[in-house]
Amino acid sequence: MNTYYKNIAAQIRKDIVMMHAKANSSHIGSAFSCVDLLVALYFDVIKTHSKNKKRVDEDKFILSKGHAVSALYATLAQKGVFSKNLLKRYCINGTRLPGHATRNAVKGLDVSTGSLGHGLSVGAGMALAAKHD
Secondary structure, X not given: OOHHHHHHHHHHHHHHXXXXXXXXXXXXXXXXXXXXXXXXHHHHHOOOOOOOOOOOOOOOOOOOOHHHXXXXXXXXXXXXXXXXXXXXXXXXXXXXXXXOOOOOOOOOOOOOOOOOOHHHHHHHHHHHHHHHO
């Protein structure tokens, strides 16, 4: 990973620490463990259109371990999908950023997850459905 991506990953980890400290929540290790992968995907591979409405050529990402969603929120905010100020509301009652991935909570979350292992089967179903559309 080059310096540019390392700096992004470091900032995302700082955001994750802030989010978990403010919300007094757990699963920080799970969030930290996927930061490098999320940075590589969202800053080099995945096509997103952060300022536009959903488009058909936009890639989908399924976070199967939904309890690590703080890493995805911080990555999406760093990418400019939504304001970083929203991260301060992570896991607070009535927030748009709950502690498990929740479909349509923010742009970029297409699947609710929490139970481990559902991501693969949901992704296969989404791909099959898209093929028939």
